[in-house]
Amino acid sequence: MNARRGPSGPRRGGGRNGQGRSRPGPPRSRGAGRTGGVRRDGEDRPQRRRSLGGTQVEGRQAVRELLLAQRRKVHEIWIVTDLEGDDAVADIVALARANRVPIEYVARKRLDTAARSEAPQGVLARAGELPEAELGHLLRRRPGHVPFLVAVDQVTDPGNFGAILRSCEGAGVDGVIVPRHRAVHVTPTVAKAAAGAVEYLPIAVVPGLPAALSRMREQGIWVVGLDDASDHTLFDLDRLADDALCLVLGAEGAGLSRLVAERCDMVVSIPMRGRVSSLNVSAAAALATYEVHRHRLNNG
Known part of the structure; x- marks a missing residue:
């Protein structure tokens, strides 16, 4: 989220038809959408399930969580012969045997x-594909639950994306939305940096992020972008943090794209006291998601 001059504060005129929401006041009732629950043509119709990939998992923590989650079939595990009988992989070996997963030293x-990440830590697994989440499922309201989503705009660095996923899963984010093009998805490096978060955190891939954000707004979800250029800060979210919310993170260097920024109800920055002007996107994601989590914990 490096500096990019763009919209800041609560917005008017966002959205494709220029009819954005007015300045935020008291949050609307949770679950109040604009469409009355009516499905638009072509939305969420049954179709062939797409996959995120992620068939090769590398690193001890990522492989451990792959086995613990039992979300997808694990075909085999490779462990370097140096680690045979080593306590560092004893739990992985035990989990693999319990689940009848073949181990090859x-x-x-x-x-x-064979590894595609820089430091596989002597452990590699091959597994079934990770299924994509459906955007409609992430937007669906559940009794007693307020959605908390994160959208990622044009982030292409796998290490950063993996770290974002790890922070999101830890902070209780319900799902992450990424564009199908000009973005990294789940690679071995992403899965390793996420340290197992990909096994639990739903990830939806959408044709266009601006349209997805517009759909969220129609369903009563506040869309808040992070950008260094904003005069408003993360701490100005106030009661919006308690309402249905999607945080939008922009790529380093470029920040939020224009069309994405125009769909935001509010754009905020992370206040900095040091001389360095910005944080990288994964550090910003950790701070922002945990600030929302802290706010919700404090307000019950």
């Missing part, structure tokens, strides 16, 4: 050649 050179 291989030479380090063979595993490192």
